Amino acid sequence: MTVTKKRSVKDWIISLVVLVAGIALMCSGSSDLLVLGAFLTVVGIILLLVLKSSYHFEGASAGYKRHTLEYSAALKQDVTDFLNGKTNRLPKAEGTGGLLVYVYENPSADPAGFAQVFEFSQYEYKPVGDVYKLERHQVDSLLHSAS
Numbered sequence: 248m249t250v251t252k253k254r255s256v257k258d259w260i261i262s263l264v265v266l267v268a269g270i271a272l273m274c275s276g277s278s279d280l281l282v283l284g285a286f287l288t289v290v291g292i293i294l295l296l297v298l299k300s301s302y303h304f305e306g307a308s309a310g311y312k313r314h315t316l317e318y319s320a321a322l323k324q325d326v327t328d329f330l331n332g333k334t335n336r337l338p339k340a341e342g343t344g345g346l347l348v349y350v351y352e353n354p355s356a357d358p359a360g361f362a363q364v365f366e367f368s369q370y371e372y373k374p375v376g377d378v379y380k381l382e383r384h385q386v387d388s389l390l391h392s393a394s
Contacts, residue, residue: 248305248378250351250363255301255310262298266291302351304378309356313349314390320345320366323375329388330362330379340392347372352386360386 269287272280301310318326322338323346329337340348345367352360360381365372381389 248361250361250378251303252299253301253303253310254299258294258298258300262291262294264291265294304351304361307356307358307361309353311351311353311356311361313351316340316348316350316389316392317344318346318348319343322346323364323366327364327376329385330364330381332382332385335388337388337392346375348389350381350386350389352390354383359383360389362389 265287269284269289269291272284272287275281275284300312302313303310317340318338319341322341325334325336325338326346326348328334347365347367349363349365350360351362358380360383362379362381362385364375364379366375367373
């Protein structure tokens with residue numbers, strides 16, 4: 248299952264507000280505001296091109312927000328068992344590294360979330376298994392384990 252980044256509604260609104268503000272300042276007639284307007288217009292165009300904060304999955308129409316959790320590499324089996332639904336026990340995210348878990352959540356979507364697990368090896372994070380589909384209680388448990 249592939250993950251792609253796309254623009255969210257929030258991204259569109261921010262980009263268009265900056266762009267329209269820049270154009271409005273350029274049309275105001277003041278030479279001082281012309282430079283500021285040109286700058287804001289360029290920034291708005293750049294934001295339209297690069298701002299992407301929503302993650303989309305094959306087969307899922309909704310956009311998801313990504314959260315990052317770090318676990319000790321020794322907890323790999325416990326984390327993957329939880330994601331596979333084999334256990335309800337989830338260790339607390341420690342932030343010590345070795346195991347990186349991306350949790351993608353959308354409270355109003357079905358499925359409620361996805362997770363990807365990466366293991367640190369040879370100076371880079373490599374994927375462990377495939378993308379896991381999560382139920383609402385799993386997403387909540389993962390996000391609460393980080394706090």
